[in-house]
Amino acid sequence: MKSAVETLSPTRAKLTVEVPFEELKPSLDAAYKRIAQQINVPGFRRGKVPPMVIDRQVGRAAVLDEAVNEVLPKKYVEALEANSLQPLAQPEIEVTRFEDNEALEFTAEVDVKPEIELPAYEGLEAEVEDIEVSDEDVEEQVNALRERFATLRDVERPAADGDFVVLDLVATKDGETVDGAEVSGMSYQVGRGGMIDGLDEALVGLSAGEEKVFTSELVGGDLVGQQVEVAVKVSQVQEQELPEYDDEFAQLASEFDTVEELSVDVRERLGRGKRLEQAAAARDAVLEALLEKVEIPLPESIVTDELNARRQNIEQQLAYAGITMEKYLEDEGQTIDEFEAELERRVRDAVAAQFILDEIAKKEELGIDQNELTQHMIRRAQQSGQDPQEFVNHMVEHNHIPDLVQEILRGKALATLVEAAVVKDASGNVVDLKNLRPDGSIGEPADETEAGEESADAASEDEAKDDAEKSAEA
Structure with a gap:
């Protein structure tokens, strides 16, 4: 087999492959055997029909087509390996020349991973914000705990x-009750939001036994975006009484004997959480610093597919939260053009980051073992709320194991990158990321395997949150 590659762009290549007819012979023989099993010819047992009879009954051209369809994927993969190309999508294959007893020639255009010349990444510098736990932060957490009691x-x-308030609510359109927009005896906190636009404003000032009618716009269902009349009646008004924040409460709500001990614990837990946020910001800052040092060509098809996937995910999250895209953009103070531009920037950065982390993993000769893969799949299953065995079975059945392996390797590459960087907070203090534990505390130096696993999990979780999480919070 002969093959030649033409570089159409830094991310797209065209292979021209010539396969001698002799190399088609195994596929041709296999095609005859398959067809012999599929046809009935008087005087011959199934599977024992000679090739010359098949040629008369079915046609030599049909056999050749089947042989070519079998050999094309194999020769395509061989050509990729011979030319050291890493495909990123399905190829566009075209048979350009083929006749019986003559060589087969075909072309394959495909998006390929760009060649990246890694810049020096040891000692990259990045800055993150200081960790600061204010008295207001502690008070907010304490009040949230008091509200539970x-x-x-x-x-x-x-x-x-x-x-x-305990309320009854019904929405109508042209005098007809809207399906799914009627509740009775529901407890609702005024000002919480997230139900029907205008409800909080209507409830303020109503006493038990009073009702009010207002107009609102539905954000879900068959009448999404349409104006409806909403009638709300209050049957009870209740005031929330918080327990005193004293030693008795500390003993009731925690394992501590005094509020001083409880407050110290709250502050420490907030600090650990902020330390994890700082670590995530540090990873982003270091990766961004490296991306600024290298120009990475991106396959537009990959960017487009990722854009569509993220856009769909955001729309699903907004629909689940009962928020229209228009309302979300209004709350964010963005136009649709600004939103799309920001989304595309994020996608391009994410795709570029994947390419560069793959190169670092290759350069550092990073690898994983079966235990790492198993533990990673268990954690992924737990994060998604699935049964671990069902998750593993799904990953195997749908051939997603290579993707999981790549996730782990990218996590290790990111850990390597961050550990080689110098990260300081705004006050000039060096941030210890190497010994950061999953709970936000700083421990003894971890071995290389543990550090890689934790970084892989962190990188995976960051990708999963992304724009969808931002939308859900909105």
């Missing part, structure tokens, strides 16, 4: 922001 007391006054 709060009680509700009926009050004889109009509802105010923060009160709980």
Whole structure:
């Protein structure tokens, strides 16, 4: 077999492959055998029909076509390996010349991984914000804990922001009740939001037994975007009473004896959480610093596919949260053009980061063992709320194991990159990332395997959150 490659662009190649007819002989013989099993010819047992009879009954051309269809994928893969090309998508294959007893010639155009000349990445410098836990942060967490033990007391006054009300609600369109837009006896906290636009404003000032009708726009269902009449009636107004923040509460809500001990623990836990946020910011900053030092050509088809996937994911998250894209953009203060530009920038950075991390993994000769792969799949299953064995079976059946292996290798490459960098906070202190534990505490130096696994998990989780998480929070 002969093959030649033509570089159409830094990310697209065209292979021209010539296969001598002799190399088609095994596929041709296999095609005759398959066809012999499929046809019935009087005087011959199934599977024992001679080739010359098959040629008369079915046609030599049909046999040749089947042989070519079998040999094309094999020769395509051989040509890729011979020319050291790494495909990124399915090829566009065209048979350009083929006659009986003559050589087969075909071309294959395909997006390929670009060649990247890695810049020096030891000692990259990056800066992140200081870790700061304010008294307001602690108070917010303490109040959230107190709310878990709060009680509700009926009050004889109009509802105010923060009160709980028991309400009946029904939305109508042209006098007809909207399907799924009727509730009765529901407890709702005024000001919480996330239900129907205008509800909080309507509830403020209503006393038990009073009702109000207002107009709102539906954000889901068959009538999404349409105006409806909403009638809400309050049957109870309840005031939330928080327990006193004293030693008795500390003993009730925690394992501590005093509020001082509880407050110290809250502050420490907040600090660990912020340290994890700082570590994530450090990874992003180091990777961004490296990306600024190299120009990576990106296959437009890969960028387009990733854009469409992320856009669809965002739309699903918004729909699940009951928010329209228009409402989301309004809350974010963005136009659709600004949103699309930001999304494309993120996608391009993400694709470029994958390419460069793959190169680092290759240069550093990083690898994984079966235990690492197993533990990674278990963690992925736990993160997605799936049964580990079902998750593993799905990954195997759908040939996703290579993708998981790549995730782990990229995580290790990112760990290598970050550990070789110098990261400081805004005050000039060096940030210890190498010994950061998953709970946000700083431990003893971890061995290389543990560090790689933790970084792989962190990188995987960051990709999973991305734009969809931002949208869900909105």
